[in-house]
Amino acid sequence: MTESITLVLGARGKTGRRVVARLNDLRRPVRAASRTTGFDLADRATWGAALDGVSAVYLVPMNEYVDQSIIPEFTATAAAAGVQRIVLLSARGVAGEAQPSQQQAERAVRESGIAWTILRAAWFAQNFSEDFFLEPLRAGELAIPAGEGREPFIDAEDIADVAVAALTQEGHTGQVYELSGPEPLSFRTAVELIAEASGREIRYTPLQVPEYVTSLTSLGFPTEMAELLAGLLDGISQGTGDRVSDGVRRALGRDARPFPDYVKAAAAAGSWSL
Template sequence: MSDSPVLVLGARGKTGRRVVARLDRLGHPFRAASRSGGTRFDFADRDTWGPALDGAGAVYLVPMSEAVPAATVEEFLAAATRAGVRRVVLLSARGAGGAADPYQEPVELALRATGLEWTILRAAWFAQNFGEDLFLEPILSGELALPAGEGREAFVDAEDIADVATAALVQDGHAGEIYELSGPEPVSFRTAVEMISEVTGRPVRYTALETSRFTAALTAQGVPPEAADLAAELLGRIRDGAGEHVGDGVRRALGRDPRSFADYVKTAAAAGTWGN
């Protein structure tokens, strides 16, 4: 890969900021893009696309947290091609059995239809959801209540995602690859909070909640009904066994095993994630 800058979208997000840190350590030029600060980028503001893409050789594409329509991503990819971008690494999400997530599949297809060097990262649920936003407040309050039953998910460490993404962005040999990124074993939410409780000494319990009570609680907090329904649907997939599958993407991309959820908990606890 040339020394052209890597455009990192979502540079303040869980994986984006980790990719930026790795590129910085490597001494590889990059552009940290977000809605504010650094390089300004917003999928909804096409005037930001050109300056962000100018001179970039590769793009770390993170549309999933933005709920960006596939047509918009397709338009962006066309703009990237015109700007001379050669390589795109897409952070996607996995569906049942490691297949494409139905919500992300149109974006994957749009990327694969380009003439760019593409790599797709189909990630499991992030281990960091327990310590950085999604589940943090419930854990600090002492109860995580979700409609996931006793289903298990092979939670992936965002550090592993960033390692694979960085390798695919700056090294050859990853073009045309679809990497399913997960942890080494599936873990239930009950077991996950028990691990956190044991390591931190903080009492935390998991409650398997009915879907209707979960969505009602979210909407009462001001979450739009469609977003509450989507969250319930995704957690329901875990309840029904969709998260059990263990992917081999970290091993194929990096030649090592992925980090375990237990390793994540120890590292996060040592950093004071849960206030211990």
């Protein structure tokens, strides 16, 4: 009998590609889906081929690109196709809640009739080395509206470890894992750690929300996305992220990776080199 397939959405993203790598290491059949492979969550015509023979799905809604109202339809299609397990990457909001932008996806997964696990992640550590904070850091200044608020940045490696455990092992069905690093840090402290590890002069500058939205839109960001990101960062300035969650330990029986360890590894890999 052919072993069933795990479908990984967002397979070129920060967590998706790490999930794919781990499943390959476990010799689990995996279908890596992204726009480069012809899959588009917003395009229903691409769902059938992606779901064919699939028993488990790592679902990354990519809310900045996809209307969340499509998620219930996708989960219903997955259930009809025989999918037995869904692991959803979500984002944590205020204590005990998901970010408002993720609540519809969480509800769709819970109501799908499929065994589910939800991963509510804090801000990714890799945002500093693989995403929108990288170029400002390389330019020598991170200017954002986070004030002196703190966030326990979560390493994408930990998220991938939890996701693969939930996709391949028993005991995770019906669990909501809030995933964070072991210590809340301000963005100022994060930048200082990056500067020290990379041997570069990098400064942190708190901005007001309108200034940041203007700076992003001037770089070509859609206004809606710029306002969403600015609002999330402003929330951190007001303390919304200043708490540690125990999801990594609950799921894996170990502590999450400290942010300084991530920084040292990323610096050694040349992430912030010019």
